[in-house]
Amino acid sequence: MESELQTVLSALEGLWRTIRLNLGLLTLPVQLYQVAVLLGCAALAWLIMRWLGPRFEEWIRTLSGRPKWQLRWLVVLRNRLSLAIFALLAWAGSGSFAYMFTFPSRRYLLTLVATIATAWFFIRLAAQLVKNRFLRRIVIWGLTIYATLYYIGYLDETTAFLDGVAIEFGDFRLTLLAILKAIIVTGLLFFGARLLSQTASRRISTNQDISPSMRVLTVKFLQIVLYSAAFFIGLKAVGFDLTGLAVLSGAIGVGLGFGLQKVVSNLVSGVIILLDKSIKPGDVISLGDTFGWIEALGARYVSVVTRDGKEYLIPNEDLITGQVVNWSHSNEFVRLDIFFGTAYGDDPHKVRKIAIEAAQSVNRVLSFKAPVCHITGFGDSSVDYILRFWIRDPTEGLTNIRGNVYLALWDAFQEHGISIPFPQREVKMLPGSVLETAKGG
Known part of the structure; x- marks a missing residue:
């Protein structure tokens, strides 16, 4: 000293x-x-x-x-x-x-x-x-x-x-100059790793031969490798003994494993999602009350953007353990159902034909997967029908296309004199009963 x-x-x-x-x-x-x-x-x-x-x-x-x-x-x-x-x-x-x-x-x-x-x-x-x-x-x-x-x-x-200016622990001597060198060398290596990862990410993202999920997985794996290599090479370049660091990192890893179980679970779930390709950027999903499309796959969460512009950050674990509706997993085709009823006096064969033609007149409804209309029952006030049609762009919204089909049905029914009934009640006077009216003051 x-x-x-x-x-x-x-x-x-x-x-x-x-x-x-x-x-x-x-x-x-x-x-x-x-x-x-x-x-x-x-x-x-x-x-x-x-x-x-x-x-x-x-x-x-x-x-x-x-x-x-x-x-x-x-x-x-x-x-x-x-x-x-x-x-x-x-x-x-x-x-x-x-x-x-x-x-x-x-x-x-x-x-x-x-x-x-x-x-x-x-x-x-x-x-x-x-x-x-x-x-x-x-x-x-x-x-x-x-x-x-x-x-x-x-x-x-x-x-x-x-x-x-140094600190000594037995044979280990840590000087202020060594710390500054470590910071400078590691910083330069991190800067180079960042440039390499950005360049590689741009090339991988534009490669159409690789699936979107594999692109994300490849980019993240490359970033982990480059930044880890920059960190350890920087420490080795200034003379740090990595043997002791390996023992210390092992002890820290055990402690973090118990304290950060949820974080680790989300990280592992993210890797599983990328590997099994169940969810990829651009997919349209429903999770509970959340409906939107995948904007980005993160290491801990998935970014889901809804039609109203809200961005939900859903933990990866919820997508693995919960029930997720992927509207575009195997293909982009989505079938939608709407229900309506007409009066008993209207011909059901004519109603079905008019409903199918009305659905086909809407732009987003697919013509090669023709709409169908079926009777589902005889209600108290109406004959009940279901109209089924297909679209291939769920990212453009579901509520709006249902609304457009309903408007087309309304216009077609008005044109052909088809009535849409509503519940009605009859009041009958039994013989001998007296109807009294209240007199207003």
């Missing part, structure tokens, strides 16, 4: 001596001239940005027909324009000092600041490839600190300081 503390103190002492030396050099006249030029460059860059910024933004607004990625990069450039202008002015100042003074030390500060400003500018541009805002900020700050330390010559001292 004392040796580790001595290493840290030595690194801090060397870093402080270097800083004091450089601060002392700033008091020299030639360095003060360069500082004044840099302050002038900063002020001039601010003035130029005040004039150029609004005009550049107006020019971007006129490019409404361009692709979104081009507009996005132009907005990023607009936000970093002041730094670019300052870097160009600093390089111009360094070139002017090079023309006036032969020795490079006369323009060292200008060149250093111009180099650092240029590096900061390109770091902020490259960081836009990271979509997550929080991770993007970490990347920007990490690379900015690294580039600054590298160009001012403090990288070795900083590395020694970080390597001196």
